[in-house]
Amino acid sequence: MSDDVVISKKNAGYYAADLVKDGMIIGLGTGSTVFYAMERLSVRIKEEGLNIKGVPTSFQTAMRARDYGIPLTTLDDYPKLDLAIDGADQIDPNLCMIKGRGAAQTRERCVAQAAEKFVVVADEGKLCDVLSAVVPVELIPFSFGLVVERLKELSGNPKVREGVKKDGPVITDNGCIEIDCDFGEIKDAKALQMEINNIPGVLSCGLFTEFGEKTVVVVGKTDGVKTL
């Protein structure tokens, strides 16, 4: 990651963290950009006495939140969240996006759904005219063969995501398998999302097309941010 990207991610994360108000219950997404937001939140907790609770979308985010002194809670205790802060892999002009590089898209979708406002933090390199990045798909192991077959029929060229320092597939925080699909340029992201998510055994794919109205994208740049 270049220095410019690091600075851009940090600017986006810090800006989003400053949108958080005292008493809020917030969703904490997964990924390097969200971690900058959490870094800033931890400073605000210490310096301002900011009183918040976060619902983490992954084991990694929960661990980081504990390191940062951000109190955690669950969707069972708070099924409605004031705001969720999360990253993205690619964002189009309609604020449709692809997520799930970290295989956390299912919990990220739950938290985004629960939140009144969805604040997406990203660097400029994530913006695109047409979505074309790899689309992650999380599925229960029982349904593996069926899901692969259906994804092939959708011309998704499915590939099992392999673990690092572990042989075989990535097993997600939900005990499921992650598959990456390459659809090339995606003409109708909403329709594709529905088709994939309707395959029996699929938990959730990384296409996020349903949150446009409550989404604010904070695009980090080297000299500040712009919001979409």
Ligand SMILES: O=C[C@H](O)[C@H](O)[C@H](O)COP(=O)(O)O
């Ligand atoms: O599963 C991972 C998430 O969808 C991330 O939010 C996304 O991949 C962006 O990550 P990063 O901020 O590290 O680029």
